[in-house]
Amino acid sequence: MSQDLSNTVALLARTPAALDALLRGLSVAWTQRNEGDGTWSAFDVVGHLIHGERTDWIPRAKRILELGEAREFDAFEREGFKGEGKSMGPSLDEFARLRSESLGELERLNLRPEDLERRGKHPALGVVTLSQLLATWAAHDLTHLHQISRILAHQYREAVGPWSAYLGVLRCDGHSAP
Amino acid sequence: MSQDLSNTVALLARTPAALDALLRGLSVAWTQRNEGDGTWSAFDVVGHLIHGERTDWIPRAKRILELGEAREFDAFEREGFKGEGKSMGPSLDEFARLRSESLGELERLNLRPEDLERRGKHPALGVVTLSQLLATWAAHDLTHLHQISRILAHQYREAVGPWSAYLGVLRCDGHSAP
Numbered sequence: 001m002s003q004d005l006s007n008t009v010a011l012l013a014r015t016p017a018a019l020d021a022l023l024r025g026l027s028v029a030w031t032q033r034n035e036g037d038g039t040w041s042a043f044d045v046v047g048h049l050i051h052g053e054r055t056d057w058i059p060r061a062k063r064i065l066e067l068g069e070a071r072e073f074d075a076f077e078r079e080g081f082k083g084e085g086k087s088m089g090p091s092l093d094e095f096a097r098l099r100s101e102s103l104g105e106l107e108r109l110n111l112r113p114e115d116l117e118r119r120g121k122h123p124a125l126g127v128v129t130l131s132q133l134l135a136t137w138a139a140h141d142l143t144h145l146h147q148i149s150r151i152l153a154h155q156y157r158e159a160v161g162p163w164s165a166y167l168g169v170l171r172c173d174g175h176s177a178p
Numbered sequence: 179m180s181q182d183l184s185n186t187v188a189l190l191a192r193t194p195a196a197l198d199a200l201l202r203g204l205s206v207a208w209t210q211r212n213e214g215d216g217t218w219s220a221f222d223v224v225g226h227l228i229h230g231e232r233t234d235w236i237p238r239a240k241r242i243l244e245l246g247e248a249r250e251f252d253a254f255e256r257e258g259f260k261g262e263g264k265s266m267g268p269s270l271d272e273f274a275r276l277r278s279e280s281l282g283e284l285e286r287l288n289l290r291p292e293d294l295e296r297r298g299k300h301p302a303l304g305v306v307t308l309s310q311l312l313a314t315w316a317a318h319d320l321t322h323l324h325q326i327s328r329i330l331a332h333q334y335r336e337a338v339g340p341w342s343a344y345l346g347v348l349r350c351d352g353h354s355a356p
Binding site: 001002003004006007010011014015017018019020021022023025026027029030033122125126128129131132133135136138139140142143145146147149150152153155156158159160161162163165167168169170172 | 179180181182184185188189192193195196197198199200201203204205207208211300303304306307309310311313314316317318320321323324325327328330331333334336337338339340341343345346347348350
């Protein structure tokens with residue numbers, strides 16, 4: 001389907017509560033372990049989502065509306081969350097608070113259909129539209145929910161014994177861009 | 179980590195609320211679409227989880243405790259959910275209700291550490307332990323959360339434009355066993 005603002009907002013509004021329901025109160029054996037050297041824990045992913053909320057989505061939407069292609073987006077630092085946050089509960093609270101603020105800002109932009117076709121410049125990908133940015137915001141939530149479910153499942157990789165043959169999540173390598 | 183009953187139960191107890199927070203009230207444009215012919219929608223996945231709760235996990239745990247390897251598990255029908263349920267809200271309610279019942283039954287089994295090493299017979303995989311069954315129950319939730327996040331992201335595959343290069347979830351093929 002094409003990007004639809006109400007569908008995008010509906011998804012974006014649900015992610016904090018979904019992560020909260022999944023992660024709050026789980027032991028650190030689930031949430032602080034990663035998939036090996038150089039990979040992220042579920043806690044790290046929440047930190048990355050917080051950092052994106054502060055520096056990525058709404059700032060880029062405003063850049064498009066204010067300057068179009070004249071000034072490319074500031075680069076987003078994927079590891080920019082490092083050192084932020086101490087434990088899962090406060091990080092989940094912070095993500096929910098920031099997401100709610102972001103959606104309030106999005107609403108105040110009062111976007112018209114023609115605004116969604118406005119263009120901006122990504123430092124690596126080149127010309128993109130506001131519609132693509134908003135679709136990516138939602139899909140980015142989903143890529144990290146996909147990652148968190150994989151990180152958690154990885155902790156039971158040995159424990160499931162022969163059933164590993166049936167569990168697709170254990171064969172997912174993350175597919176991340178290098 | 180090895181299977182730990184409290185960690186397993188903590189995860190199993192959270193899945194219904196996580197799916198509820200993600201899926202309840204989302205438009206059918208998100209929840210009833212799949213990834214192409216022969217694939218499942220998010221709604222189908224919830225139906226599959228309901229069916230597993232009824233016929234797979236607790237019945238197999240009891241089979242191990244009652245008959246050990248003497249009688250193999252009944253086969254689990256992956257598509258056995260077909261025709262069950264009409265819409266997302268009632269399906270989420272039903273999954274939450276059944277999961278809560280399952281965890282009550284698990285608690286009443288009052289498993290001791292030595293019980294976890296008891297063995298049963300899977301019709302295709304051969305000898306498995308109760309501990310492996312319980313770990314698989316949790317990892318099975320995660321494989322389907324992984325799947326749901328991928329199915330939802332698929333609906334925005336075109337809408338994200340050039341950002342698809344950065345979204346690992348769009349390169350996941352599901353890794354399912356044939």
